[in-house]
Structure formats: C-alpha cells, structure tokens
Amino acid sequence: MSEGNEQRPLRKDAVINRERLLAAARELFAVRGLDVTLNDIAHHAGVGVGTAYRRFANKEEVIDALFEExxxxxxxxxxxxxxxPDAWAGLVMFLERSLHMQFGDRGLNQIMNNAALGRDRVSDxxxxxxxxxxxxxERAQEQGVVRPDLDQSDLIFVQLGLSAIMESSRAIAPGLYTRYLTLFLDGIRTDRSDFLPLPVRALSAEETHRAMTRERDVS
Structure with a gap:
C-alpha cells in the first residue's frame, strides 16, 4: 500500500474530528458563552484532548472558524x-433573522459583538x-420606504445595541430585544400612519435593575 493511500483515512478522520469539535463548540458556546476551554470542547465532542489540539492550536482558532461560519x-x-421584491420586507427580514440567530446562541452573540476578540474579525x-x-x-431608499438619511452603519449600531439588550435580559425576558427592534423600525419607515404593535411588554423598574446588575458583584 502506498504512503498516499495510508494517509487518506487519516485525512478523512481529521475532517470528521474537526467537524465534531466545531459542533461541540457551537453547543457549548450557545449555552455557556465563550467561557469554555478547548478541553471542555474535546470532552463534549467525545474526542481526546490531544486530537483537539492537533486540529486547533487553541480556543481562539475554534472561535475563528465559527466566526467565519x-x-x-x-x-x-x-x-x-x-x-x-419589497425592499422594506427584505430589510425587516434581514434584521429579524440575523438577530434571531444570535438570540438563541450566547456564543455567537459574543463572537459577533465582543470587541476584545480582535480587529481582524471586525474587518472581516x-x-x-x-x-x-x-x-x-439603498434599495429601501430607492423604493421610498425608509427615511432618506438612513445609513448602513445605523443598522450595524442598532444590531450592536440590540445584542447588548439580548444578552442582559436573556434570563428575565428573552424576547425583550424585539420590542426595541420594533421601535427602531417605526423610527425609520416612511409609510407610518400608525405604530407597529410592540411584541413584548416593557420591563418593570425592578426587572430592569435585575437585568442591568445580574452579572455584577453586589456583595
């Protein structure tokens, strides 16, 4: 048997193990955020720690791969x-679906919005x-369905703000971010004869305090 033939099963195993590790990382990050180790990922994937380190040098490489996905x-x-065809419907669909992707996944939310994770990801x-x-x-402006001074950066910053709401209120009111998305949409559309119904209620003062202080040391 040639050396090339001997290597083929290893290459296939390497691909399978890499996918198992990425799948395990997705599951762990979605529930626990990024505060897991490569060892945790290996155990969750059911592969040896040594195998994990052959596929990824460190957790950052796992995060890079998931960020690209x-x-x-x-x-x-x-x-x-x-x-x-309806530019307004397309714009709303993009915001709702892209935010929903982050809503159920703490790890994705942190990967996409944590400035400490590096400029390269922001550039990508x-x-x-x-x-x-x-x-x-641009399409929405051409169809006259959004205010003419709306900029693409407005959507980026709104998503950034909504992701912060999403993260802070997840344990208290998971859908709260949709309320503020609706308020934003009402603020940019031009065909408003009335207001879109808000999908969830506002938090009470006590709930807001809990959401804003839940991760702080209050001792």
Missing part, C-alpha cells in the same frame, strides 16, 4: 433579503457584511 450564514440571510465582518447591508438600505 457565522459570517457566511449572515451573508446568506442578507443575500436572500436582497431577492425580496466589514468586508463581508457591510456591502450587503448597504445594498439593503
């Missing part, structure tokens, strides 16, 4: 939104996603 998924949503997001968002906004 997330960019591709969000880009796919944006491209689908651009095929919607800018290069892949920003042009698509620009097209969504």
């Amino acid at each position: 997330a960019l591709q998924d969000i880009a796919a949503v944006a491209n689908e939104a651009l095929t919607e 997001a800018r290069d892949h996603i920003a042009p698509l968002i620009h097209q969504l906004v």
